[in-house]
Amino acid sequence: MNGTTSDRAADATGVRGxxxxxxxxPARRAMARHWYAWAMVVPVVLVTGLLIGxxxxxxxxLSLTDATEATMGRTIGVNVIPSxxxxxxxxxxxxxxxxxxxWEKLVWTVIWxxxxxxxxxxxGLGLAMLLNRRVRFRxxxxxxxxxxxxxxxxxxxxxxxxxxxxDYGVINAMLKAxxxxxxxxxxxxxxxxxxxxxxxxWMGVPFMMIAVLGGLxxxxxxxxxxxxxxxxxxxQRFRHITxxxxxxxxxxxxxxxxxWTFNMFPVIFLITRGGPGSSTEILVTYAYREAFTSxxxxxxxxxxxxxxxxxxxxLALVYRRALRRQGEVW
Numbered sequence: 001m002n003g004t005t006s007d008r009a010a011d012a013t014g015v016r017g018x019x020x021x022x023x024x025x026p027a028r029r030a031m032a033r034h035w036y037a038w039a040m041v042v043p044v045v046l047v048t049g050l051l052i053g054x055x056x057x058x059x060x061x062l063s064l065t066d067a068t069e070a071t072m073g074r075t076i077g078v079n080v081i082p083s084x085x086x087x088x089x090x091x092x093x094x095x096x097x098x099x100x101x102x103w104e105k106l107v108w109t110v111i112w113x114x115x116x117x118x119x120x121x122x123x124g125l126g127l128a129m130l131l132n133r134r135v136r137f138r139x140x141x142x143x144x145x146x147x148x149x150x151x152x153x154x155x156x157x158x159x160x161x162x163x164x165x166x167d168y169g170v171i172n173a174m175l176k177a178x179x180x181x182x183x184x185x186x187x188x189x190x191x192x193x194x195x196x197x198x199x200x201x202w203m204g205v206p207f208m209m210i211a212v213l214g215g216l217x218x219x220x221x222x223x224x225x226x227x228x229x230x231x232x233x234x235x236q237r238f239r240h241i242t243x244x245x246x247x248x249x250x251x252x253x254x255x256x257x258x259x260w261t262f263n264m265f266p267v268i269f270l271i272t273r274g275g276p277g278s279s280t281e282i283l284v285t286y287a288y289r290e291a292f293t294s295x296x297x298x299x300x301x302x303x304x305x306x307x308x309x310x311x312x313x314x315l316a317l318v319y320r321r322a323l324r325r326q327g328e329v330w
Contacts, residue, residue, distance in 0.1 A: 062302040063092055069296035085299070092303035101286075102307075109262060109282040112197065116264075117257045119201045121250070124208025129242075131209070132216045142213075149206035157270035160199045161186075164271070189279035192272050196280055200267045204260075208253055215249030216242070251323050258319075259312055283308050 031038060065085045073083035096102050131142055148156065163170050164185040172182040185195045219241065227237045263284050268274060274281030274289065281289070283304065291301030 059302045059305055062299050063306050064089060065299050066091075067299040067302075069298070072298060088299075092299050093307065096300070096303055096307060105281060105283050105286055108193075108280075112193075112200075112264075112282055113258055113261045115197055116200045116204065116261045117254060119197075120204040120208045120257050120261075121212075121254060123201065123205045125212050125246075127205065127209045128212040128216055131213055145209060146206045148202050149204075149210075151203075153203065153266040154270055156203055157199065157266050160195075160202075161271050164195055186272055187276060189276060192276060192280050196268050196271055199271060200261065200264055203267070204257060208257065211249055211253045212246060215246045219245035247326075251319075255316065255319055258315065262312060262315075263308070283311075 064087055066088045067083070067085035071083060071085035074081050127145060131138060131145075135141070151159075166172060166182060166184045166187060169185070171185070176182060183191060185191050223241050223245075224237055227241060232240070262282075264282070265284050265288065268280050268282060269285050269288065272280045274285050278286070287301050287304035287308065290297045290304060
């Protein structure tokens, strides 16, 4: 027991034997003090590295080659055909960034993200403020409003594709019953864009509502009572108590919502498949089409994916810096 205690003390202080002192580094001291935490983290790091790190490294490598369906190695029967693709450096990135197609998709992706996240947050905030009041059947309302979030994305997409159907869709049936003409929701670029935005808003509002509702309930009620006693109007209470109280929650959910919406693949792919034409196609659906439809361009798809990743990293860094300037610790 004494020896073990002595060894631990020596590890912590860096003393090894009488008259001999070794200064342990920060990593060694951290390992000696928190070895159990490191032991629990290691499996997660290994699994994360295997599931995320390896595909990422492979994607970066492929983006620097000319790998396509014709040059990738494959096995046909008993014949093994080796890979013949070559390293081309940044040619794929130069080609993508120099094309008008990329900027066209980027503009629509930004519009899609800004509109969806803006509606997510504004509608979620409004519903959260309504549900934060004492109303009858409040639990029932919360349950009903969170249902869209509980439905898997591909199921919701198929349901809405049926609702948007020009011939026997429920939405057009309701329009006809009200005396209006049928609308080809998924046949025209403008209506198709409105349709996919509506579906994504329907799916994303519950998350914002629940997150903001949690933030509202963390604001002390005494602040509102004191403001009412001082004669503050509802708008003044919202501006000076609610908004500052929600700032931390809002900054987090807006960033998460931006990343999710920027990469929202199932809504667009399953409802419109990027159409009509490619009018509703965002960056991530185009990267998928490059890799898995027609002549499979794996290197081009990997380059599109890396550009998307870099855009999101830059967005997160700029957003974090802006929050720090406002005094937020994030």
